[in-house]
Amino acid sequence: MPDKTFLSWPFFDDRHRALAQAIEEWTTANLPVDNKDVAAVCRALVQKLGRDGFLKHTAPDPDAPSPLDVRALCLIRETLARHDGLADFAFAMQGLGAGPISLFGNAAQRRLLERTRAGEAIAAFALTEQKSGSDVANIALSARRDRDAYILDGEKTWISNGGSADFYVVFARTGEAPGAKGLSAFIVPANVAGFSIAEHLEVIAPHPLARLRFDGVRVPASALIGAPGDGFKIAMATLDIFRATVGAAALGFARRALDETIARTKTRELFGGPLADLQMVQAHIADMAVDVDAAALLVYRAAWAKGNGAARVTREAAMAKLFATERAQNVIDKAVQLHGGDGVRRGHIVERLYREIRALRIYEGASEVQKVVIARQTLAGA
Numbered sequence: 001m002p003d004k005t006f007l008s009w010p011f012f013d014d015r016h017r018a019l020a021q022a023i024e025e026w027t028t029a030n031l032p033v034d035n036k037d038v039a040a041v042c043r044a045l046v047q048k049l050g051r052d053g054f055l056k057h058t059a060p061d062p063d064a065p066s067p068l069d070v071r072a073l074c075l076i077r078e079t080l081a082r083h084d085g086l087a088d089f090a091f092a093m094q095g096l097g098a099g100p101i102s103l104f105g106n107a108a109q110r111r112l113l114e115r116t117r118a119g120e121a122i123a124a125f126a127l128t129e130q131k132s133g134s135d136v137a138n139i140a141l142s143a144r145r146d147r148d149a150y151i152l153d154g155e156k157t158w159i160s161n162g163g164s165a166d167f168y169v170v171f172a173r174t175g176e177a178p179g180a181k182g183l184s185a186f187i188v189p190a191n192v193a194g195f196s197i198a199e200h201l202e203v204i205a206p207h208p209l210a211r212l213r214f215d216g217v218r219v220p221a222s223a224l225i226g227a228p229g230d231g232f233k234i235a236m237a238t239l240d241i242f243r244a245t246v247g248a249a250a251l252g253f254a255r256r257a258l259d260e261t262i263a264r265t266k267t268r269e270l271f272g273g274p275l276a277d278l279q280m281v282q283a284h285i286a287d288m289a290v291d292v293d294a295a296a297l298l299v300y301r302a303a304w305a306k307g308n309g310a311a312r313v314t315r316e317a318a319m320a321k322l323f324a325t326e327r328a329q330n331v332i333d334k335a336v337q338l339h340g341g342d343g344v345r346r347g348h349i350v351e352r353l354y355r356e357i358r359a360l361r362i363y364e365g366a367s368e369v370q371k372v373v374i375a376r377q378t379l380a381g382a
């Protein structure tokens with residue numbers, strides 16, 4: 001039985017506690033999923049999550065826009081991740097992919113959110129390129145103005161939902177200024193001429209991922225989100241919100257690893273008694289429990305701060321992502337260790353968690369990038 005005492009922390013309102021219970025019941029009824037065909041499974045998960053009302057938390061209602069509730073996003077991600085990494089992925093990408101529209105889209109663009117919230121359209125966030133992963137300001141994919149349109153040429157890579165998405169928010173160089181100030185964001189439908197999937201990418205914890213090609217892709221000027229040159233600001237503000245939720249997913253993986261380890265060490269008999277009676281094992285379990293609670297405090301502190309009107313939570317979100325992902329890796333490694341041979345057996349839950357957690361320390365800003373952000377913010381505030 002997972003620890004739910006954190007729900008009584010002052011970060012949450014009653015509606016969050018009700019949501020936590022609802023998503024827990026949903027996961028029990030619908031997860032885990034057979035993830036042989038990840039693209040098909042993700043589409044089905046998005047449809048189900050939309051049908052059952054959970055995707056409404058990933059984007060504002062176009063008719064009554066209100067800010068995204070980061071606590072709700074984090075609670076849902078934590079719970080889904082505890083049960084199934086692919087379900088967390090399907091949910092999270094609806095939020096991240098639609099994020100720039102949720103935050104900066106005009107009324108017409110926001111109509112698209114009706115479809116992402118209902119699970120009828122899959123969203124993707126296309127920022128990374130071969131030469132601009134951590135170095136976002138180095139984006140080369142170009143968007144050239146041509147009368148009432150823009151023409152996009154170049155490539156994006158490592159794009160989640162690549163090949164599955166119905167539309168991509170693409171960050172491109174429009175050249176208003178050098179570096180970060182010369183980027184803009186566009187909504188690009190997947191069925192537009194000149195757009196193609198150059199390569200499907202396989203990773204240690206499978207999910208839909210691709211390299212995208214743009215050959216003279218023409219989109220109307222109305223596809224531009226915000227103003228020309230706003231692209232970097234839009235990307236960073238979106239990541240500000242969703243970085244804390246990456247921490248929440250890591251927390252879900254860590255909690256599951258701790259739960260599995262408690263169950264295992266209490267029942268595994270060794271040297272005449274349960275493994276859990278050995279003090280060196282207890283030391284591991286204590287470290288894991290502290291990491292889980294400390295990660296939860298940082299994740300829900302960032303989420304609460306955003307929910308309480310902070311314009312930006314850059315420092316808090318970076319701390320939450322850095323700590324929760326790094327410590328989850330540690331918690332899961334200890335879980336594998338305490339499971340012995342079973343821990344590395346293909347298909348075992350802790351083996352799966354060991355693969356699932358790894359990419360979270362790299363995407364949406366690698367751990368080193370989070371440290372740079374935290375240090376800059378801390379020094380600036382001193």
Ligand SMILES: Cc1cc2nc3c(=O)[nH]c(=O)nc-3n(C[C@H](O)[C@H](O)[C@H](O)COP(=O)(O)OP(=O)(O)OC[C@H]3O[C@@H](n4cnc5c(N)ncnc54)[C@H](O)[C@@H]3O)c2cc1C
Pocket residue numbers: 125126127128129130132133134135157158159160161203209359362363364365366367368369372
């Ligand atoms: C599973 C997965 C899903 C992804 N999904 C998406 C997506 O949906 N959309 C999208 O746009 N991108 C996505 N990405 C891309 C991801 O955001 C990039 O991989 C990430 O930003 C790192 O960029 P890079 O791979 O080019 O590594 P690089 O930028 O080459 O960095 C390599 C390593 O260098 C180190 N490093 C980087 N900067 C610094 C620094 N300032 N100081 C010290 N060390 C540093 C870090 O250890 C880093 O991991 C995804 C990646 C993965 C693995």
